[in-house]
Every structure is written in structure tokens, then in C-alpha cells.
Amino acid sequence: MALTDQAFMQYSRQILLPEVGEHGQSRLSQSHVLIVGVGGLGNLAAQYLAAAGVGRISLIDGDRIERSNLPRQLLFTSDDLGGNKADVAAQKLMRAYRDCHIHCYQHYLTADSAATVFNNRYHAIDLVLDCSDNFAARQLVNQLAIEHKVTLVSASAAHFQGQLLSVNQQISPDTGCYHCLYPSDMSVSQTCQTVGVLGPMVGSLASMQALMSLNLLLTHDATAELPPIAVQSRCMDSRQLLGQLYRFDGAKFTWRQATLARDPDCTVCRVHER
Amino acid sequence: MISIVLNDEVVTVSIGTSLVKVLEHQAIELDAVALALNAEVVPKSRWPHIVCQQDDKLDVFSVVAGG
Numbered sequence: 404m405a406l407t408d409q410a411f412m413q414y415s416r417q418i419l420l421p422e423v424g425e426h427g428q429s430r431l432s433q434s435h436v437l438i439v440g441v442g443g444l445g446n447l448a449a450q451y452l453a454a455a456g457v458g459r460i461s462l463i464d465g466d467r468i469e470r471s472n473l474p475r476q477l478l479f480t481s482d483d484l485g486g487n488k489a490d491v492a493a494q495k496l497m498r499a500y501r502d503c504h505i506h507c508y509q510h511y512l513t514a515d516s517a518a519t520v521f522n523n524r525y526h527a528i529d530l531v532l533d534c535s536d537n538f539a540a541r542q543l544v545n546q547l548a549i550e551h552k553v554t555l556v557s558a559s560a561a562h563f564q565g566q567l568l569s570v571n572q573q574i575s576p577d578t579g580c581y582h583c584l585y586p587s588d589m590s591v592s593q594t595c596q597t598v599g600v601l602g603p604m605v606g607s608l609a610s611m612q613a614l615m616s617l618n619l620l621l622t623h624d625a626t627a628e629l630p631p632i633a634v635q636s637r638c639m640d641s642r643q644l645l646g647q648l649y650r651f652d653g654a655k656f657t658w659r660q661a662t663l664a665r666d667p668d669c670t671v672c673r674v675h676e677r
Numbered sequence: 678m679i680s681i682v683l684n685d686e687v688v689t690v691s692i693g694t695s696l697v698k699v700l701e702h703q704a705i706e707l708d709a710v711a712l713a714l715n716a717e718v719v720p721k722s723r724w725p726h727i728v729c730q731q732d733d734k735l736d737v738f739s740v741v742a743g744g
């Protein structure tokens with residue numbers, strides 16, 4: 404699909420990158436990203452993706468905007484208090500980024516509501532971003548991403564700790580899933596409500612999540628379409644990003660990386676084995 | 678005895694100590710953590726079966742769920 408002159412101008416700094424080019428920009432414009440949770444992570448990740456020219460974004464959140472959200476949920480102001488997060492974010496992003504179609508679901512993602520959200524007949528989901536704020540929701544998003552064979556990009560932040568990972572059972576089965584790393588029966592203490600967090604801490608993770616997402620959208624099954632030289636020189640390869648866990652300590656300013664591993668006993672990804 | 682590095686601190690353990698024993702010695706709650714050995718995550722079901730080697734680098738961390 405050819406880009407319009409205006410799109411070419413608007414995204415010129417991205418198109419300049421050999422890893423993006425016109426082809427990549429066009430690919431972004433045809434991508435559909437689902438963002439689960441429109442809090443601190445979801446706000447910024449959605450804005451970055453919409454601004455980058457991702458063509459379709461679905462936002463889902465049943466939560467309402469509270470005053471304590473404002474230091475890190477930067478799309479919202481005190482005029483928005485009480486509004487639904489997905490709704491308000493969608494309205495603001497649509498006004499700012501006309502190229503992006505934004506759909507909002509003003510309820511939480513549940514096992515019951517998942518079918519409507521994931522089985523979009525016209526616009527298949529290319530990527531799911533887990534931007535939720537609790538362990539149970541994270542387990543559900545992982546399970547649904549596996550069921551629907553969609554790549555999951557999961558980010559989280561609380562206190563001065565942030566974590567980021569992406570998984571896909573079709574492309575990288577050996578690295579397992581979120582549940583292989585964090586079984587659902589493990590005990591969890593940290594959430595933003597109980598330990599506190601600084602806005603830029605959440606923002607750092609959201610930015611990395613958006614960057615990882617763009618990388619993945621640009622490289623998904625792109626190998627076949629690129630000339631061999633470009634493949635060799637490409638610094639981005641979805642298989643290098645998938646299946647890695649990145650942990651950021653925002654007090655010591657250290658990043659750590661570890662390769663994920665599939666748990667042969669995992670009750671979530673084992674069930675959906677290819 | 679061998680020495681390993683657990684979350685950036687040198688720790689001495691007996692030869693033949695499994696990952697699960699290391700955590701128990703350190704009074705780390707097994708249900709609350711995940712573990713990476715030399716930059717590779719080890720699923721919990723494998724912890725009793727893997728024995729520490731000299732200079733192993735162990736990172737033990739909890740889940741971060743906020744957003």
C-alpha cells in the first residue's frame with residue numbers, strides 16, 4: 404500500500420531508518436494492536452504507537468480516572484476525573500492522530516468478554532500489549548494471547564522495578580509463556596496501589612514496551628519480503644526480542660536480561676501446544 | 678565448598694547444593710520468586726534438579742505486576 408505525501412512527510416524520520424522504510428511504515432499503518440489496561444503503561448504506549456502511524460489500536464479498560472492517576476497517566480487531566488480510561492484516551496488520541504483508528508471497550512477484559520475483543524473478523528490483532536495493573540489480569544492476557552496465537556508484549560512497573568517481556572508460542576515455543584515464568588499460584592505483593600511508583604518509572608517501561616512492539620510489528624514474518632542483504636544487516640530480529648525478560652531497576656539504573664524457558668509442566672502453554 | 682553469586686553477592690554453598698536448597702538456606706520464600714541462572718530463567722519445577730556450579734550467577738526476583 405503506497406503512502407500519501409502527507410504520511411511520507413509526517414513519518415519521514417521513521418522512514419529514513421533502513422529497518423523501517425516505506426515498506427515498514429506501510430506495514431505499521433496496516434497493523435492492529437490491542438492494549439489491555441489504559442493506566443500509566445497503556446496511556447503512553449498507546450500514544451507512541453498511534454503517533455508512529457500504527458493503523459488500528461483497540462483499548463480496553465473498565466476503570467475510571469482518579470486524581471491519583473494524573474502524575475503518570477499523562478493523557479488525562481483533572482477535567483477527565485470520573486471518565487472511563489479507555490473512552491477518554493481513545494477520544495484524545497483520535498483527535499491528535501487522525502491516521503489511527505481507535506476503538507475502545509469500556510469494560511475489563513474477562514474470559515467472557517474476550518471472544519468479542521479477540522475475534523475481530525475484519526481486523527485481526529497483530530499484537531497484544533499487557534498494560535494491566537494486577538497479576539490475575541496478566542495471567543488472563545497471557546492465556547488469551549496463546550489461545551488466539553498472538554504475540555504478547557508484557558510490561559509492568561511498581562516501586563523502582565520494571566519488567567518487560569514478549570512471547571509467541573508459534574515463533575518461539577522453547578521460551579514458553581508468562582505463566583512458565585510466573586505460575587498463577589505464586590504469591591505477589593507489589594502493585595502500584597500498595598507500594599507507590601514514580602511517573603517516569605512507568606513511562607520508561609511503557610516506552611520500552613512501545614519500542615519493542617514497533618520492532619516486532621516491523622519484523623514479524625518480514626524475512627521473506629526483504630532482500631537477503633537487508634536481512635543480514637538488520638539489527639532487529641523478532642526472534643532476538645521474543646523470549647527475553649528485561650528487568651529495569653530505576654533506583655540503581657541497571658537493566659538485566661535473561662532468556663525465558665518453557666516449563667514442560669506449564670498448564671497454560673502446554674494445553675495449546677502446536 | 679564453592680562460591681556462587683546470588684543477586685550480586687558472593688555466597689558460599691556446599692558442593693552438590695541444588696537451586697532450591699540455595700533459596701531455602703537464604704530464607705527466600707519459594708512461592709514468591711522467579712530465578713535466572715547465568716542469564717537463563719529456570720522454571721520452578723526444575724529447581725530441585727539443578728546443582729550449583731562454582732561461579733554460577735543466580736538472580737532471584739519477584740513478579741512486578743503494576744502498571
Ligand SMILES: [Zn+2]
Pocket residue numbers: 579580581582583584665666669670671672673
Ligand atoms: Zn507456559
